[in-house]
Each structure stands twice: as structure tokens, then as C-alpha cells.
Amino acid sequence: MNLDISVANGWLSLLLSIVAICGVLKAYFSSGAREMLKDITVLKERVQKLETEMDFLPDRDALQRLEVNMEKLNGRLNTLSAQLQPVAAIGERLQEFLLENAKK
Numbered sequence: 001m002n003l004d005i006s007v008a009n010g011w012l013s014l015l016l017s018i019v020a021i022c023g024v025l026k027a028y029f030s031s032g033a034r035e036m037l038k039d040i041t042v043l044k045e046r047v048q049k050l051e052t053e054m055d056f057l058p059d060r061d062a063l064q065r066l067e068v069n070m071e072k073l074n075g076r077l078n079t080l081s082a083q084l085q086p087v088a089a090i091g092e093r094l095q096e097f098l099l100e101n102a103k104k
Contacts, residue, residue, distance in 0.1 A: 058066065
């Protein structure tokens with residue numbers, strides 16, 4: 001009889017282990033863990049993409065150099081505009097002269 005109880009005890013322990021494994025699998029598949037893993041994967045991809053894009057953005061020093069260069073260009077454009085005003089006046093006077101001569 002002692003042998004029968006140990007065999008039954010082994011079978012019972014195997015059965016309980018199978019039931020426990022089935023419970024864990026059911027909980028895993030029904031709890032939405034797969035969807036959460038998919039969401040986590042998507043978020044990881046988004047973060048990786050953002051990190052890659054951030055690598056190509058200029059840093060603080062580069063932005064400061066760009067600002068300085070833009071100010072220099074702005075100054076040069078203002079100077080060029082001031083220098084072109086007399087040329088524009090000459091063009092207007094020449095056009096008026098040509099129109100007056102065309103009327104004669």
C-alpha cells in the first residue's frame with residue numbers, strides 16, 4: 001500500500017504541475033501581454049528613430065555659428081541694398097529720358 005500512495009502522489013504532483021502551467025499560459029494569453037509587448041516594441045522603434053534624428057540636429061555651438069553668419073549676411077544685404085539705390089535711381093532717370101525721346 002505504501003507503494004501505491006507514492007505512485008499516486010507522483011501522478012497527483014504531475015497533474016497539479018500541468019494545471020499550474022495551464023493557468024499561467026491562460027493568464028499570459030488572456031491578459032493582453034502580447035499586445036503590450038507589441039506596443040513596447042513600437043515605442044522602442046519610435047524612440048530609436050527619434051534618437052537617430054537627434055544625432056543629425058545641430059548642437060548649441062553650431063546654432064550660435066549659424067546665427068552669427070545670418071547676422072553677417074543680413075548686414076551685407078543691407079549694405080548692398082543701400083549701394084543699389086543710386087543704381088535704381090539712374091535706371092528710373094534713364095527710362096524717363098528714353099520715354100521722352102520716344103515721344104519726340
